[in-house]
Amino acid sequence: QTPKTFTLKFNHVLGPKEPYHDGFLKWAKAVEQRTNGGLKIDVFHSAQLGLEEDIIEQIRQGANIGQNTDAARMGNYVPGIAVMNGPYFVETLEEVAKLRKAPTVAKWQEELAAKFGLKVVSFNWVQGYRHFFTNKPIKTPDDLKGLRIRTPPAPIWQESIRALGAVPVAMAFGEMYPGLQQRAIDGVELVYNNIPGGRFYEVLKVANETRHIMLINFEVVSAKWFDSLPKEYQDALVEEADRAGEETSRQILRLEAEVEQQLKSRGMTINKDVDLAAFRKAGDKAFEVMKITDAKSAVHKEIGK
Amino acid sequence: MQKVYQRVCAAEAWIASVFLIVMVILIFLGGVMRMLGHPINWSTDVSTALFAWACFLCADIAWRKNSMMAIEVFANRLPDKLQTALRMVNYALITAFLFYLLVMGAYLSWISRVRSFQGIPEVSYSWVTMSLPVGAALLIVTTALKVRGELRGERAEYRAVDVI
Amino acid sequence: MLIVIIAFTVLMLIGMPVAFAIGIAGALFFIQHPELPATIPIQVTVTETQNFALLAVPLFILAGNFLNNSGITTNLLKLATVLTGRMHGSLAQTSIALSTLMSGVTGSSIADAAMNARIIGLQMLKRGYAAGVISYGSLLAPIIPPGIGFILYGTVGQVSIGRLFAAGIIPGLMLWAALAVAIAITARRRGYGPERETRATAREILLASWGGIWAILFPIFLLAGLRYGIFTPSEIGAFAVIYSVAVGFFAYRMLTFASFREAIEGSLVDVGAVMFLLALSAIFGYGIVFERIPEVISDWMLGMTENAHVVMVLIVLFILIAGTFMEGSVLIIMLTPIFLPLVTKYGIDPVHFGLVFIIAATIGNYTPPVGAAMFVACQVLRCPISEYTRDSTPFLIAVTAVTLILIFVPSVVLLVPDMIFGSDLR
Ligand code: NA
Ligand code: NA
Numbered sequence: 001q002t003p004k005t006f007t008l009k010f011n012h013v014l015g016p017k018e019p020y021h022d023g024f025l026k027w028a029k030a031v032e033q034r035t036n037g038g039l040k041i042d043v044f045h046s047a048q049l050g051l052e053e054d055i056i057e058q059i060r061q062g063a064n065i066g067q068n069t070d071a072a073r074m075g076n077y078v079p080g081i082a083v084m085n086g087p088y089f090v091e092t093l094e095e096v097a098k099l100r101k102a103p104t105v106a107k108w109q110e111e112l113a114a115k116f117g118l119k120v121v122s123f124n125w126v127q128g129y130r131h132f133f134t135n136k137p138i139k140t141p142d143d144l145k146g147l148r149i150r151t152p153p154a155p156i157w158q159e160s161i162r163a164l165g166a167v168p169v170a171m172a173f174g175e176m177y178p179g180l181q182q183r184a185i186d187g188v189e190l191v192y193n194n195i196p197g198g199r200f201y202e203v204l205k206v207a208n209e210t211r212h213i214m215l216i217n218f219e220v221v222s223a224k225w226f227d228s229l230p231k232e233y234q235d236a237l238v239e240e241a242d243r244a245g246e247e248t249s250r251q252i253l254r255l256e257a258e259v260e261q262q263l264k265s266r267g268m269t270i271n272k273d274v275d276l277a278a279f280r281k282a283g284d285k286a287f288e289v290m291k292i293t294d295a296k297s298a299v300h301k302e303i304g305k
Numbered sequence: 306m307q308k309v310y311q312r313v314c315a316a317e318a319w320i321a322s323v324f325l326i327v328m329v330i331l332i333f334l335g336g337v338m339r340m341l342g343h344p345i346n347w348s349t350d351v352s353t354a355l356f357a358w359a360c361f362l363c364a365d366i367a368w369r370k371n372s373m374m375a376i377e378v379f380a381n382r383l384p385d386k387l388q389t390a391l392r393m394v395n396y397a398l399i400t401a402f403l404f405y406l407l408v409m410g411a412y413l414s415w416i417s418r419v420r421s422f423q424g425i426p427e428v429s430y431s432w433v434t435m436s437l438p439v440g441a442a443l444l445i446v447t448t449a450l451k452v453r454g455e456l457r458g459e460r461a462e463y464r465a466v467d468v469i
Numbered sequence: 470m471l472i473v474i475i476a477f478t479v480l481m482l483i484g485m486p487v488a489f490a491i492g493i494a495g496a497l498f499f500i501q502h503p504e505l506p507a508t509i510p511i512q513v514t515v516t517e518t519q520n521f522a523l524l525a526v527p528l529f530i531l532a533g534n535f536l537n538n539s540g541i542t543t544n545l546l547k548l549a550t551v552l553t554g555r556m557h558g559s560l561a562q563t564s565i566a567l568s569t570l571m572s573g574v575t576g577s578s579i580a581d582a583a584m585n586a587r588i589i590g591l592q593m594l595k596r597g598y599a600a601g602v603i604s605y606g607s608l609l610a611p612i613i614p615p616g617i618g619f620i621l622y623g624t625v626g627q628v629s630i631g632r633l634f635a636a637g638i639i640p641g642l643m644l645w646a647a648l649a650v651a652i653a654i655t656a657r658r659r660g661y662g663p664e665r666e667t668r669a670t671a672r673e674i675l676l677a678s679w680g681g682i683w684a685i686l687f688p689i690f691l692l693a694g695l696r697y698g699i700f701t702p703s704e705i706g707a708f709a710v711i712y713s714v715a716v717g718f719f720a721y722r723m724l725t726f727a728s729f730r731e732a733i734e735g736s737l738v739d740v741g742a743v744m745f746l747l748a749l750s751a752i753f754g755y756g757i758v759f760e761r762i763p764e765v766i767s768d769w770m771l772g773m774t775e776n777a778h779v780v781m782v783l784i785v786l787f788i789l790i791a792g793t794f795m796e797g798s799v800l801i802i803m804l805t806p807i808f809l810p811l812v813t814k815y816g817i818d819p820v821h822f823g824l825v826f827i828i829a830a831t832i833g834n835y836t837p838p839v840g841a842a843m844f845v846a847c848q849v850l851r852c853p854i855s856e857y858t859r860d861s862t863p864f865l866i867a868v869t870a871v872t873l874i875l876i877f878v879p880s881v882v883l884l885v886p887d888m889i890f891g892s893d894l895r
Contacts, residue, residue: 009759048758051519053430054512057417061506076421116419148342155426158346169339170346172521174627175701184339184701322733325527325740329710332524336704349521356527357518360748363741364488372738373486374746374796378838380484395485402493406511413508437515463486466742467796467841468530468577469611469618469831 006229007040008221008237011049012068015197019255020068020125020217021045023248030240039233041066060117062224068125069218072154077116078108080295082156084123087164087212087283089296093249095303096124096216100242102302104295112223119223122241126249127191127215128256131208132166133200134187137271138208141165141282147186150176156290161189163285164212173198180204191215192259193252201266208271210279219245310446314369317443321362324355331355350422354433361440369447372466389455396452403441403448410438470760473498473753487799488746495752498759513751518744521703525620525630526747527740528706532615533575534732534739535713537584540723541684545570546588548677554665558656561602562649563664564589568606569645570681572613573688574713576620577739578797578834581607582842586849594661596852601861604835604846605648608868611797611831613641614688615709618827620702621747621801626809628819630702631695635886636824640875644828647867655863683716696889743798750802763810770811777815781822781876784808785829789869792833796841800830820886821879828872836865 010028014020021043028041049055055067075082083089090096099105100123112118132138134147144165151161153170161168169185179185180203188200189212195201219241226234264270287293335348367373380391414431422428451461477494481487496510517523546567553562564585571581585603593599611618614634623630678685691709694700700708717724757763770780788800805826812822834842837858847857875882883892 044758050513050755051516053420054516057413057420057512058506058509061416061508063506063509064504076426077419146342148339148344153346153350167342167344168346169344170349178631178695178701184336318734318737321737321740325531325733325736328524329528329531329707332528332704332707333711336700336707352524353519353521356524357515359527359740360518360744363737364745364748365741367738367741367745368486370738372742373488374742374799374841375484375486376481376794376839377484378794379482391483395480395483395489398480398485398493399489402489402496405496406514409508410511413511416508433519434511434515436518437511466739467579467798467834468526468739468743469579469616469621469797469801469827469834 003038005038005040006064006233007042008064008066008225009042009044009049010066010068010219011044011047011055013047013052014045014068016045017197018045019193019248019252020127023125023244023251024068026247027240027244030244031236034236034240035233039229039236056118056220059220059222062117062222064222064225066121066219066221069220071216071218072152072156074112074118074120074218074220075154075156077118078111079290080104080292081108081112082290083287083292083296083299084216085154085156085160085213086286086290086292086296087160088280090214090216090303090305091211092214093124093126093246093253095305096126096214096249097246098303099123099216099299102299104298104302114223117223119221119226121219121221121226121238122245123216123218124242124249125217125219125245126252127217128193128252129209129211130189130191130213130215132187132189132210132212133195133204133207135205137206137269137273138210139271139273140275140278148184150179150185150188156286159289160213160283160286163289164210164279164282176200177203189213191252192256192263195263196259201263201268204268206269206271207260207263208274210274211276212279212283313443317362318366321359321366324359324362328352328355328359347422347425350425354422357433357436358439361436362443364440365443365447367466368444369450371461371463373463374466375463377463389460392455392461393452396448396455400445400448403445406441407438407445410434410441414438470498470756470762472501473756477753487796488742488749491746491753491803492749495749495754495756498752498756502759509755510752513755514748517748517751520624522624522630522701523620523747524703525624525706526617526743527736528703528710529576529615529617529620530739530743531733531736532706532709532713533577533580533617534736535710535717535724535729536574536684537580538724538728538732539713539717540721541574541681541716542567542571542584542588543723544677544680544721545684548674548681550664551669551673551677555663555668556653557663558652558659558661559664560589560593561598561652561656561661564593564602565606565609565645565648565652568603568609569613569641570684572609572611572641574615574684575610576615576617578604578607578610578831578842579845581610582845583849586846590846590850595659595860596850597856597860598655598659600843600846600850600852600857601864602648602652603850604840604842604857605861605864605868607842608648608828608831608835609641609644612637612644612824612828614638615691616827618797618801618831619823620706621798622805622823622827623702625802625805626819626823628809628823629890631692632820632886632890633823634695635692635889636820636882638885639881640824640828640871643871643874643881644868647871648864651863651867683720687712692889746799747802753803754806757806763807766807767811767814771814775815777812777817778877780812780815781817781825782873784812785825785872785876788826788829789832789836792830792840793836794839795833796839797827797830797832797834800833801827804830818879818883821882824882825872825875828868828875832865832868832872835861
């Protein structure tokens with residue numbers, strides 16, 4: 001009898017040239033090799049399989065589909081998880097690695113799987129540090145006052161940006177460039193690697209290194225499907241995801257330095273004179289408004305931050 | 306009975322019109338308010354939600370007025386009796402499909418009620434999903450009336466409609 | 470997926486409305502894949518309506534229907550008559566001049582054909598010729614900005630709607646010129662004379678232009694709004710609706726409460742017909758992506774030829790043939806996801822391809838046996854399709870020639886978008 005083979009259709013919203021896509025392909029290759037072709041992963045870029053929210057719904061119904069998503073969306077199901085998307089929650093890859101062993105985080109993951117059918121395979125994929133990109137230097141939260149900054153629409157995002165002093169504006173990724181050109185918004189908050197692809201250096205002058213969110217992503221599959229896998233396939237899927245994630249995150253942080261130089265040569269000012277202490281303090285407001293301050297303190301204690 | 310149905314049709318057109326008009330105003334205000342520095346972050350979500358409803362209500366209106374695009378040239382060359390039979394086959398398939406949309410749509414609205422809007426987290430996304438099963442139910446009634454018309458010997462002629 | 474395509478073809482041929490045919494055929498894919506949740510077809514259909522950019526479609530439909538009832542036409546007709554009254558076949562020339570002027574405010578060829586047939590067509594000598602002139606004249610409506618074809622293509626294929634709008638200007642004027650030449654030749658041969666004795670004076674032209682000023686300014690407002698203004702493409706659609714209502718009520722004072730209601734009721738039908746089709750086509754589209762069909766077609770095409778022009782000519786021929794029996798918007802909705810990834814592999818600019826694609830798809834609305842604009846013109850003018858087909862052939866040749874030129878000279882298409890939006894963002 002030939003062993004049963006499995007396929008995972010894995011969807012993400014980023015383009016095919018992003019480091020993440022490469023990372024997912026590496027993950028797919030490693031898993032396929034380790035399971036001798038017993039578990040295959042087909043990676044779909046640019047949201048080809050559909051909208052993130054729709055895919056999560058399909059995952060919940062047990063389809064063999066996976067999605068790269070964020071803490072803000074998982075926070076819709078288990079509110080505590082949203083802390084991971086809050087300002088200055090973690091600030092280094094080492095802290096991210098410690099999260100896996102934190103009991104509170106493990107409890108949230110169990111709740112996601114048991115109550116909502118969402119199995120988090122890995123969450124050490126880090127897209128880099130979010131900074132404010134504007135037309136004037138931002139040194140303190142006061143400098144952001146009145147500035148309309150494009151932000152994803154989820155509540156934790158909106159509250160984080162509001163807490164840091166700006167006016168959050170929900171807008172699709174593709175509308176940012178024309179939005180800036182037309183002065184419908186005054187700035188964006190993104191990771192360095194988003195800037196060259198979107199040519200934002202043409203419409204924005206200053207990169208302010210506020211590092212306000214270290215953006216952690218989650219690789220999510222269906223808990224029902226995951227449980228149907230043989231144990232060694234489950235291990236292969238999880239361990240290889242963590243390995244590829246760590247490698248990709250390190251590569252992205254390395255790339256950031258290159259992008260920074262590139263933006264400088266394109267005439268953008270890099271502002272490193274940022275009062276991080278003032279921003280950290282302002283950021284706490286977001287956790288208060290979202291009523292997740294306790295969750296934050298609990299996790300911080302567990303990871304020793 | 307007929308009167309009740311006429312009321313339903315009038316309500317359908319009225320709701321669809323109001324939703325479209327509110328959508329126009331919301332989108333316009335969304336742009337203006339953003340420019341003034343007070344962005345309305347729920348305007349996108351509310352206008353697309355209204356649009357889902359307008360869409361499926363309008364689909365029923367178009368179906369009732371025989372205004373859905375169809376290719377009839379080939380079928381029209383067949384003998385009359387065969388044409389009638391083919392139309393009945395169409396109606397049967399359409400009804401089956403609409404029942405599928407109705408049942409699975411209701412099921413999805415129910416199981417995904419925890420899912421919320423991105424911009425307005427207090428509201429369940431099921432309010433949007435429900436537009437499809439409700440639209441399907443209305444379309445089933447319209448299809449049934451077409452079958453009744455066909456049995457009475459009335460033949461539906463499709464009108465040319467396109468938007469480009 | 471093969472079963473899906475066969476089912477779709479069969480259902481369409483037996484006369485099932487395309488929207489249902491596409492939904493039912495697309496759902497068959499999920500029967501072949503029982504491991505996928507049966508709720509995906511529901512999800513993708515609803516999600517299709519949640520695309521903010523797509524809201525521009527109903528908005529421009531509304532705006533077009535309001536403008537048609539706003540009194541703008543009467544004023545533009547005066548201007549068109551002043552401009553073309555001295556030419557041979559002047560009624561025909563007036564008709565396409567009016568279409569060109571109207572195309573700056575409306576985005577749909579069908580609405581334009583219906584209106585033109587009523588106000589000029591009935592005065593023209595030969596019904597077949599009149600129907601040909603009027604339907605082909607309406608080809609400009611979706612090409613000169615704004616155009617609903619561009620919005621559909623831009624939304625489905627994620628291409629900048631502002632650039633597409635800008636790209637339509639020169640080709641639109643080229644189409645006008647080509648049609649005017651075709652009319653000049655055929656009218657002289659058929660002995661259709663001018664309406665006016667004297668050439669229009671500068672004063673007359675100026676006065677007539679002033680009367681149509683709100684229409685002439687409109688496309689300029691739209692492009693300026695997209696370039697500098699405050700609005701995104703869907704927001705510009707909302708602006709268009711408000712502008713059209715304001716012009717109808719305050720500037721020309723021809724829009725009444727009754728005609729306002731009439732415009733909305735007409736819009737409901739148009740929105741229902743096209744949006745239901747678009748929403749259900751998402752079910753079909755899911756299988757196409759799942760099975761990576763565009764990649765399969767690309768690999769196959771790349772094995773055959775590496776010449777981008779050859780590929781575009783082949784695609785245009787395919788669309789023209791498919792267009793004989795399918796409506797333009799159906800072609801755009803169904804074929805954009807398949808052809809756009811293919812042509813980008815050949816290094817063809819998405820805006821260049823989009824413009825050529827939309828002209829070719831719109832031509833389908835004028836070719837027998839099935840064509841919405843043709844039906845409308847023939848219905849109003851009570852003209853048999855056979856007569857229309859014979860008399861309109863020169864116009865078909867003229868517009869096809871322009872389309873071919875545009876394939877080989879992309880700079881003509883990309884000049885204005887590069888000027889307005891810059892060439893580096895392509
Ligand atoms: Na137009
Ligand atoms: Na045709």
